[in-house]
């Protein structure tokens with residue numbers, strides 16, 4: 061379908077590539093100060109979109125249109141991509157960022173609808189409603205085949221406890237279910253406040269009667285539920301996926317259903333969509349909808365309004381409300397702080413890999429010349445580095461602070477012009493319920509970035525590649541034993557840094573190694589005498 065309207069002279073072309081709520085785009089239609097040309101042209105192939113994107117200033121999509129690197133590179137005027145919904149896995153964010161194209165989404169507009177759909181799917185699954193409906197439509201009055209199970213007193217495991225996961229939990233509690241939840245950002249206090257049990261993914265797999273996933277699709281969440289996880293589950297478990305195809309491995313789910321381990325699955329999303337000819341759909345235990353989680357009048361109106369408003373705001377002020385990528389820093393400030401961006405991100409990333417509990421507080425200490433400037437872009441980069449592990453490409457220097465504060469983490473920035481002998485020093489400290497970790501880094505003239513302190517130990521480490529972070533007791537032979545063990549595993553040590561509090565006291569080793577280590581390798585090194593902790597870090 062193609063319709064074309066012009067509100068004034070042809071100046072700003074807004075191309076709507078997926079079906080949107082007409083009521084939701086009224087801010088665009090009613091905009092008087094900007095000269096908007098609204099083009100509604102849905103159902104394009106990649107090739108067609110590559111042709112049509114030329115001359116477009118703003119593109120709006122839902123999940124169906126794939127905004128690939130090819131589309132982005134074919135765009136000659138594109139300044140903004142609006143996702144009328146949450147998931148941005150259909151947009152090549154890296155390509156957009158590289159081209160300076162801001163991507164916005166509508167993170168709050170469809171939360172209720174997605175949560176309600178999840179509950180509807182869970183209830184339908186428990187009571188075989190779609191199967192019984194089909195049977196009755198086919199003229200059968202079959203009551204025996206469709207005996208269901210109650211939700212009351214059953215345990216629901218929620219994996220991914222963000223906006224939708226939390227709303228699903230509220231509703232499940234209304235059904236008098238017990239809720240277990242896992243999210244890397246879920247603290248004990250918040251879980252208590254919301255009346256859910258904080259658990260690991262494995263605990264959920266072992267104990268839950270129903271399991272629902274609500275994470276974004278990221279490298280870390282792809283195949284999160286797989287053969288190994290199904291093996292842990294109780295026989296008769298029921299699975300729901302209203303988040304993204306691929307979080308649950310489809311082949312492993314198929315096998316688990318055929319083997320009788322999983323009693324049924326309710327799926328709104330698939331790895332490949334449209335999924336009209338999918339092997340999971342051949343199983344009577346599987347009920348499905350064609351990605352309808354956000355398909356309500358209310359959600360569609362809300363997400364389209366949010367994206368429309370952000371387009372107008374961007375073309376009027378250069379700022380947006382819901383950025384997914386792209387920083388916007390004055391040129392003069394950028395020149396001062398940009399050299400520290402990579403270091404800041406790596407300090408954050410380092411800490412995310414040594415911390416094993418949800419973050420409560422992050423303290424940033426900017427010392428030396430850098431303290432004379434607005435350090436917020438550096439904080440954003442540090443937070444981005446910390447959050448990358450859980451948010452992947454969905455976090456950037458624009459939204460990192462928002463994402464951190466949204467889960468109740470306190471961010472404290474401190475400045476001092478003295479830097480302990482360095483021209484500049486950035487120290488980052490993170491606190492969880494039981495842990496405190498810190499790392500400090502600097503830029504050495506002509507030598508680049510260095511980590512100069514880890515916890516209380518002075519070191520000199522180039523922050524790149526694969527590192528092994530080992531806490532040990534300062535006893536003779538510890539270093540030699542670690543080196544020998546690694547050699548046995550064919551792991552080559554490029555450099556090694558050691559630090560200690562005092563003779564015979566706590567010490568650290570930081571080894572740069574040539575290859576990535578497996579968890580078995582780590583466990584192997586950890587068995588050595590006088591070794592307290594071994595962590596692999598990739599920067």
Ligand SMILES: NC(=O)c1ccc[n+]([C@@H]2O[C@H](COP(=O)([O-])OP(=O)(O)OC[C@H]3O[C@@H](n4cnc5c(N)ncnc54)[C@H](O)[C@@H]3O)[C@@H](O)[C@H]2O)c1
Nearest residue numbers: 147174220221222223224243274275276302303353354450
């Ligand atoms: N079916 C639909 O129509 C529909 C509608 C809306 C959203 N969605 C999907 O649902 C997803 C979640 O939406 P939301 O609004 O709740 O997003 P959100 O960002 O509020 O929540 C996602 C949560 O996942 C957590 N997470 C990240 N990595 C994790 C991991 N490895 N294990 C466990 N948790 C992890 C994050 O910490 C975050 O709290 C979206 O990314 C989108 O893909 C689908």
Ligand SMILES: O=C(O)[C@H](O)COP(=O)(O)O
Nearest residue numbers: 122123124145146147354
């Ligand atoms: O991520 C989302 O917001 C949902 O998957 C909705 O997708 P849709 O806009 O294609 O309905």
